[in-house]
Amino acid sequence: MNTTLGTRIAPRPLGLSESWRRRLPLLPALVFTILLTQVPFVMSIWYSLTDWKVVPPTPRQFVGLGNYGKLVSDHFFRQAAWTSIELTVVPVLGSILLGTAFALLLDRKFFGQGLVRTLLITPFLLMPVVVGLIWKNQMFHGLYGVINWVIEKLGGTPVEFISRYPTWAIAATLIWQWTPFMMLIILAGLQSQPGDVLEAAKVDGATPFGIFRQLTLGHLRPYMELGILLGTVYLIQVYDQVAVMTGGGPGSTNLPYFVFERSIGGGWDFGRASSYSIVVVIASIIIATVALRVLSGLLKGEEIA
Amino acid sequence: MTSVRYDNATRTYEGTSVPAVDALDLDIGDGELLVLVGPSGSGKSTALRMLAGLEPLDGGSIRIGDRDVSNVRPRDRDIAMVFQNYALYPQLTVADNMGFALKQAGVPKEERRTRVREAARVLDLEPYLDRKPKHLSGGQRQRVAMGRAIVRRPAVYLMDEPLSNLDAKLRVQTRTEVVELQARLGVTTVYVTHDQVEAMTMGHRVAVLKDGVLQQCDTPRKLYHEPLNLFVAGFIGSPAMNLVPVGDERPLRLGGSAIELARPGDAALAEISGAITVGFRPEALQVGEGPLRAKIRTVEDLGSEVFVHLSLEHRGQPLALVSKMMPPFDGEPGDSIGLQIIGATHLFADDGSRVVSTTATLQAASAPAGVASDASPAAP
Numbered sequence: 001m002n003t004t005l006g007t008r009i010a011p012r013p014l015g016l017s018e019s020w021r022r023r024l025p026l027l028p029a030l031v032f033t034i035l036l037t038q039v040p041f042v043m044s045i046w047y048s049l050t051d052w053k054v055v056p057p058t059p060r061q062f063v064g065l066g067n068y069g070k071l072v073s074d075h076f077f078r079q080a081a082w083t084s085i086e087l088t089v090v091p092v093l094g095s096i097l098l099g100t101a102f103a104l105l106l107d108r109k110f111f112g113q114g115l116v117r118t119l120l121i122t123p124f125l126l127m128p129v130v131v132g133l134i135w136k137n138q139m140f141h142g143l144y145g146v147i148n149w150v151i152e153k154l155g156g157t158p159v160e161f162i163s164r165y166p167t168w169a170i171a172a173t174l175i176w177q178w179t180p181f182m183m184l185i186i187l188a189g190l191q192s193q194p195g196d197v198l199e200a201a202k203v204d205g206a207t208p209f210g211i212f213r214q215l216t217l218g219h220l221r222p223y224m225e226l227g228i229l230l231g232t233v234y235l236i237q238v239y240d241q242v243a244v245m246t247g248g249g250p251g252s253t254n255l256p257y258f259v260f261e262r263s264i265g266g267g268w269d270f271g272r273a274s275s276y277s278i279v280v281v282i283a284s285i286i287i288a289t290v291a292l293r294v295l296s297g298l299l300k301g302e303e304i305a
Numbered sequence: 306m307t308s309v310r311y312d313n314a315t316r317t318y319e320g321t322s323v324p325a326v327d328a329l330d331l332d333i334g335d336g337e338l339l340v341l342v343g344p345s346g347s348g349k350s351t352a353l354r355m356l357a358g359l360e361p362l363d364g365g366s367i368r369i370g371d372r373d374v375s376n377v378r379p380r381d382r383d384i385a386m387v388f389q390n391y392a393l394y395p396q397l398t399v400a401d402n403m404g405f406a407l408k409q410a411g412v413p414k415e416e417r418r419t420r421v422r423e424a425a426r427v428l429d430l431e432p433y434l435d436r437k438p439k440h441l442s443g444g445q446r447q448r449v450a451m452g453r454a455i456v457r458r459p460a461v462y463l464m465d466e467p468l469s470n471l472d473a474k475l476r477v478q479t480r481t482e483v484v485e486l487q488a489r490l491g492v493t494t495v496y497v498t499h500d501q502v503e504a505m506t507m508g509h510r511v512a513v514l515k516d517g518v519l520q521q522c523d524t525p526r527k528l529y530h531e532p533l534n535l536f537v538a539g540f541i542g543s544p545a546m547n548l549v550p551v552g553d554e555r556p557l558r559l560g561g562s563a564i565e566l567a568r569p570g571d572a573a574l575a576e577i578s579g580a581i582t583v584g585f586r587p588e589a590l591q592v593g594e595g596p597l598r599a600k601i602r603t604v605e606d607l608g609s610e611v612f613v614h615l616s617l618e619h620r621g622q623p624l625a626l627v628s629k630m631m632p633p634f635d636g637e638p639g640d641s642i643g644l645q646i647i648g649a650t651h652l653f654a655d656d657g658s659r660v661v662s663t664t665a666t667l668q669a670a671s672a673p674a675g676v677a678s679d680a681s682p683a684a685p
């Protein structure tokens with residue numbers, strides 16, 4: 001391991017001491033990061049193997065995989081897991097579709113291009129809590145939300161979006177926030193498509209839609225996969241919008257919010273809450289592993305081409 | 306009938322003031338292989354892309370057959386194009402690359418397959434039909450690009466430097482194959498190259514471009530022997546023609562010798578005023594016996610022929626000349642040696658246009674020029 005790394009950096013193999021001397025300056029940061037991320041993680045694993053209720057205070061007891069065994073039959077956990085899947089799949093697919101549409105519109109020269117692009121990116125630059133508040137109060141609100149104002153102007157009756165469709169309301173917010181990210185990835189993909197290939201297709205008689213379907217889509221596939229995987233890893237852990245917009249209201253409790261509810265949010269059952277979070281982490285790790293493989297495949301593909 | 310006609314066609318790119326192709330007039334016959342040649346940046350690709358419909362016209366028109374295609378989309382022009390970097394569809398297999406245009410045209414699957422097979426057989430691509438382009442060598446990719454064009458029977462083939470990414474040997478070999486293929490298919494072809502050897506060996510006619518302006522369009526033989534101007538004279542031929550500026554003195558002098566022209570040249574000379582450039586090809590300059598002395602700089606012995614690079618003092622400045630000799634030649638760099646002109650000699654006027662082509666001989670320095678020109682049946 002040391003030697004392979006050493007040979008890749010320099011043509012001559014480095015001695016062990018030399019390679020360590022080079023890495024020494026990185027060590028404090030590395031140790032700090034490990035302490036900060038891995039210690040709590042390991043502690044969570046430990047907690048998840050115990051029965052530990054804080055209110056009323058009971059002594060912590062090692063129960064092995066008991067908490068995980070209960071997961072399967074826990075109706076609330078299954079509900080939260082399903083909501084997590086909904087709140088991940090819908091926003092990811094929605095934002096990749098919208099992002100692709102915007103990227104296709106942006107992938108040409110027009111007046112004010114830079115300004116439009118910057119404006120389209122802004123939702124991604126907002127804090128999730130702020131996004132949640134904007135949508136809850138300015139957009140979805142039953143009395144003074146913009147959407148209901150439009151609906152009334154058009155002669156419809158106002159809808160209490162957040163209480164009637166809590167999960168969809170959150171999903172819409174997430175789509176709004178994540179579309180710019182997908183758009184940037186797809187735009188990078190579009191702009192890396194060689195111009196002469198597109199010209200060859202034009203000369204070969206393909207229509208614009210035919211070119212998109214037969215060539216561009218295939219070219220974009222790895223970029224879409226990357227966007228989907230990165231989006232999934234992040235969105236599976238969404239907490240802010242749920243907390244701000246519905247507080248886990250009817251059917252919108254996803255796993256991260258469920259962890260909160262069962263622990264410091266009032267449940268005070270740290271043992272079981274920890275087991276939920278471990279499940280989320282494992283799911284994220286699986287997705288992230290696939291994501292990294294796709295990413296490295298993408299980079300390798302560029303090298304060859 | 307698929308002739309092609311550029312009529313005053315002009316293209317100026319956005320953000321530039323000089324047209325990349327300036328009022329191009331060109332007629333290409335049915336089944337002809339016309340080569341567009343010129344130095345880099347002379348507008349060859351632009352001219353081809355205008356014909357393909359990939360660049361709009363800023364003036365003039367282009368006809369394919371009887372149809373004015375100036376405002377027709379590329380896909381409706383019935384052309385096939387081979388790109389310099391091949392522009393293969395990276396996600397498609399070789400077979401799908403070659404069948405792509407047929408698929409767009411709605412050709413049924415079975416017929417598509419037979420036509421792709423047929424083209425693959427011609428191009429020796431049969432073993433690679435299921436591969437993706439990135440798993441092919443440069444030469445194979447080039448053939449796929451050709452194959453993509455020949456599975457179709459378009460009105461015109463357009464090729465933009467299709468051989469420039471091949472190594473020298475493969476290039477010469479493929480050159481012949483392209484010529485044979487074109488002759489067999491009989492499809493009108495416009496072929497772009499910056500390599501004048503490629504142009505001369507491939508083209509039925511060759512059009513020479515410079516700075517977007519057409520200089521001359523003629524058969525290779527005529528371009529070589531009767532270049533219309535200094536640019537064509539210098540561009541066509543390797544090594545290049547010896548071009549000697551001789552100013553406006555009469556008689557014409559090269560170094561210390563007088564250049565004596567045969568009758569027609571002499572008469573034409575009397576008509577020209579202003580500075581003149583004298584041009585003669587390397588094979589028209591003989592090294593060995595001769596009235597003018599020059600120093601050998603280098604000798605390139607290619608086996609079948611020898612190029613002797615010479616220098617001499619001309620009008621107070623060093624002048625480089627090249628001679629092409631038949632081997633054996635045993636001069637050494639540094640030797641002083643005699644020169645004589647033994648072949649066609651061209652005179653170019655001040656504006657670069659060729660005025661006359663004739664034969665000339667060099668006279669010894671001591672001979673008074675006026676006397677020499679009267680007493681001179683001395684061509685070797």
Ligand SMILES: Nc1ncnc2c1ncn2[C@@H]1O[C@H](COP(=O)(O)OP(=O)(O)O)[C@@H](O)[C@H]1O
Pocket residue numbers: 318319321325343344345346347348349350351352
């Ligand atoms: N897309 C473009 N925008 C602006 N100028 C261009 C563009 N493409 C080519 N040119 C210019 O037009 C001229 C002719 O280019 P080109 O036709 O590519 O020449 P060639 O193929 O003979 O090398 C060059 O001066 C080049 O810089």
Ligand SMILES: [Mg+2]
Pocket residue numbers: 349350351
């Ligand atoms: Mg070019």
